[in-house]
Amino acid sequence: MTALAALTNHQIRLKARPNGLPTRDGWDFTTEPVAEPADGGVLVKTLAISLDPAMRGWMNEGKSYIAPVAIGEVMRAGGIGEVIASKNPGFKVGDVVSCTPGVQEYCLIAADQIKRNGLFKIDTRLGTPNQWLNVLGMPGMTGYFGLMDVGQPKAGETVVVSGAAGAVGQTVGQLAKIKGCRVVGIAGGAAKCEWVVKELGFDACIDYKAGNVKADLKDACPKGVDIYFDNVGGEILDTVLTRLARGARIIICGAISQYNNTTPVKGPANYLSLLVNRARMEGIVVFDYTERFPLAVAELAGYLKDGRMKSKEDVVVGMATFPETLLKLFNGENFGKLVLQFA
Amino acid sequence: MTALAALTNHQIRLKARPNGLPTRDGWDFTTEPVAEPADGGVLVKTLAISLDPAMRGWMNEGKSYIAPVAIGEVMRAGGIGEVIASKNPGFKVGDVVSCTPGVQEYCLIAADQIKRNGLFKIDTRLGTPNQWLNVLGMPGMTGYFGLMDVGQPKAGETVVVSGAAGAVGQTVGQLAKIKGCRVVGIAGGAAKCEWVVKELGFDACIDYKAGNVKADLKDACPKGVDIYFDNVGGEILDTVLTRLARGARIIICGAISQYNNTTPVKGPANYLSLLVNRARMEGIVVFDYTERFPLAVAELAGYLKDGRMKSKEDVVVGMATFPETLLKLFNGENFGKLVLQFA
Numbered sequence: 069m070t071a072l073a074a075l076t077n078h079q080i081r082l083k084a085r086p087n088g089l090p091t092r093d094g095w096d097f098t099t100e101p102v103a104e105p106a107d108g109g110v111l112v113k114t115l116a117i118s119l120d121p122a123m124r125g126w127m128n129e130g131k132s133y134i135a136p137v138a139i140g141e142v143m144r145a146g147g148i149g150e151v152i153a154s155k156n157p158g159f160k161v162g163d164v165v166s167c168t169p170g171v172q173e174y175c176l177i178a179a180d181q182i183k184r185n186g187l188f189k190i191d192t193r194l195g196t197p198n199q200w201l202n203v204l205g206m207p208g209m210t211g212y213f214g215l216m217d218v219g220q221p222k223a224g225e226t227v228v229v230s231g232a233a234g235a236v237g238q239t240v241g242q243l244a245k246i247k248g249c250r251v252v253g254i255a256g257g258a259a260k261c262e263w264v265v266k267e268l269g270f271d272a273c274i275d276y277k278a279g280n281v282k283a284d285l286k287d288a289c290p291k292g293v294d295i296y297f298d299n300v301g302g303e304i305l306d307t308v309l310t311r312l313a314r315g316a317r318i319i320i321c322g323a324i325s326q327y328n329n330t331t332p333v334k335g336p337a338n339y340l341s342l343l344v345n346r347a348r349m350e351g352i353v354v355f356d357y358t359e360r361f362p363l364a365v366a367e368l369a370g371y372l373k374d375g376r377m378k379s380k381e382d383v384v385v386g387m388a389t390f391p392e393t394l395l396k397l398f399n400g401e402n403f404g405k406l407v408l409q410f411a
Numbered sequence: 412m413t414a415l416a417a418l419t420n421h422q423i424r425l426k427a428r429p430n431g432l433p434t435r436d437g438w439d440f441t442t443e444p445v446a447e448p449a450d451g452g453v454l455v456k457t458l459a460i461s462l463d464p465a466m467r468g469w470m471n472e473g474k475s476y477i478a479p480v481a482i483g484e485v486m487r488a489g490g491i492g493e494v495i496a497s498k499n500p501g502f503k504v505g506d507v508v509s510c511t512p513g514v515q516e517y518c519l520i521a522a523d524q525i526k527r528n529g530l531f532k533i534d535t536r537l538g539t540p541n542q543w544l545n546v547l548g549m550p551g552m553t554g555y556f557g558l559m560d561v562g563q564p565k566a567g568e569t570v571v572v573s574g575a576a577g578a579v580g581q582t583v584g585q586l587a588k589i590k591g592c593r594v595v596g597i598a599g600g601a602a603k604c605e606w607v608v609k610e611l612g613f614d615a616c617i618d619y620k621a622g623n624v625k626a627d628l629k630d631a632c633p634k635g636v637d638i639y640f641d642n643v644g645g646e647i648l649d650t651v652l653t654r655l656a657r658g659a660r661i662i663i664c665g666a667i668s669q670y671n672n673t674t675p676v677k678g679p680a681n682y683l684s685l686l687v688n689r690a691r692m693e694g695i696v697v698f699d700y701t702e703r704f705p706l707a708v709a710e711l712a713g714y715l716k717d718g719r720m721k722s723k724e725d726v727v728v729g730m731a732t733f734p735e736t737l738l739k740l741f742n743g744e745n746f747g748k749l750v751l752q753f754a
Contacts, residue, residue, distance in 0.1 A: 344474075
């Protein structure tokens with residue numbers, strides 16, 4: 069294993085907490101030598117990382133469901149890698165794994181960090197590495213448990229999902245279709261909406277950039293909205309609140325419209341619709357469901373295999389593009405789950 | 412029954428939809444002769460009516476959980492009355508009943524309106540007429556089903572209720588104490604807060620007028636808020652959102668702080684706390700639980716009888732004071748459930 073000493077680990081670290089959109093000068097590009105794992109540890113070479121809206125939240129100070137990334141720390145990111153050195157009997161060189169490598173080429177995971185890092189061997193017969201970052205990964209799990217456990221869809225109900233072309237949105241919408249629901253997406257731009265309907269098979273998709281969300285929702289959801297899976301917050305959440313069906317469930321998964329705000333978050337002024345419609349708004353954090361991931365993965369992999377579900381990734385190659393590629397999420401440029409492939 | 416013809420029915424009708432607080436010139440004082448009931452009908456003499464924050468909502472145009480009061484219509488109000496003429500075998504002269512008489516001295520209820528009007532004979536052994544407007548009436552039922560069905564309290568949890576001295580608040584807080592919870596009220600003014608603790612037995616009560624709700628909540632709820640029963644909305648809801656415990660339930664019962672707004676409702680900017688804390692915010696409308704009212708009444712009447720619960724009413728006498736007495740709710744002047752007794 070002496071070859072490891074010849075490798076250089078390129079890393080991207082958080083230099084300063086952003087105010088608004090994270091810009092390139094907020095990142096530090098560093099290098100480190102690559103070290104061998106100690107007893108029980110594993111060294112992973114990053115193949116690809118997942119770029120997710122939640123990353124923006126990790127860059128802020130303050131209490132959340134997970135600790136913020138510290139200034140000077142390698143930026144946190146989930147990803148897929150290959151084991152290139154192992155002193156752990158559970159992992160061998162060549163294993164393809166899911167883990168939290170961060171934005172760096174090599175990730176050394178000590179024995180006592182394996183669980184915390186989320187390291188596990190993936191079954192590439194169930195899906196490609198990129199699919200393991202998408203429908204079979206955290207976004208897919210978030211969509212699955214948010215829709216099924218919090219939303220509790222019934223056949224015939226109308227499900228609306230924002231961020232429809234994103235990783236969570238595509239899982240939610242396709243899964244809701246499989247469960248017999250009418251599915252309406254919300255996305256930005258006519259081309260993306262067409263893609264959501266044609267490629268992902270949604271019944272309809274509303275272009276929020278066209279500026280008629282309220283009227284479009286009325287047309288697309290004549291019986292009102294039974295389930296709203298919210299990835300965006302802001303004005304869109306507020307508008308969907310005006311179209312709830314009685315007993316509606318709103319899953320609060322994220323609020324990408326608010327993450328780069330330099331002004332306070334805008335609360336949903338129409339929240340009293342929850343009262344009028346005996347409706348519910350509930351948050352989901354995917355880490356609460358880790359014990360049930362294998363069952364959800366098995367179900368979703370089955371749908372991928374029989375063609376009832378697609379896993380769409382928007383793949384950008386090159387770790388050095390990270391600062392700009394991340395912004396594609398916030399500018400709504402990605403068609404499908406945004407993946408940063410390292411080589 | 413010819414004596415009825417000699418009676419005059421004094422009424423208060425909605426003259427104009429208010430902008431902000433409802434003022435006296437928005438009401439019409441009218442009189443009508445009193446008519447005999449037709450076959451199957453009942454004539455009720457109003458003894459007292461319930462004044463509730465929800466009445467403000469009924470005065471607005473637009474879709475809600477119940478139709479608005481029309482301009483020129485007798486103002487809707489729940490109340491207690493005495494049957495003074497009956498052509499219905501289910502009711503006899505002298506029966507004390509709960510119904511929706513409106514703000515008028517006499518209410519003629521036709522056979523086909525009995526169910527819609529909510530007319531039923533009350534058991535005065537279980538509680539006084541005023542208690543039947545409070546803990547045993549709609550506010551009590553709202554508190555009962557909101558807390559028990561939506562909130563699902565567990566012994567040892569911390570329950571916070573705003574509008575603590577009001578009709579719903581007093582039921583929620585006392586019931587939560589009986590169920591083994593730590594109970595913290597929110598009310599306006601030191602005197603009222605003291606009353607909530609001493610008279611109603613809450614563990615603590617926060618004076619929102621003192622301006623330190625956030626710090627006071629932290630002191631009063633060191634383990635966070637498991638259940639928040641919200642009667643007020645606005646800033647207080649937003650502040651409580653910052654103190655949620657994991658898995659918290661927020662019951663949206665009303666938003667008295669917003670009902671007289673002439674500006675748009677302020678949405679809860681901190682709603683993403685629902686995500687971080689895997690918490691839920693859900694609306695309740697008491698009419699959904701009518702079939703289970705008798706069971707809840709029996710339980711609450713038992714607590715009144717054994718002294719574990721008090722039913723506190725703030726009684727004002729004189730129907731003509733209605734326009735001003737109603738405002739006591741919105742000015743927070745009532746200690747206990749506000750009742751307008753007719754004579």
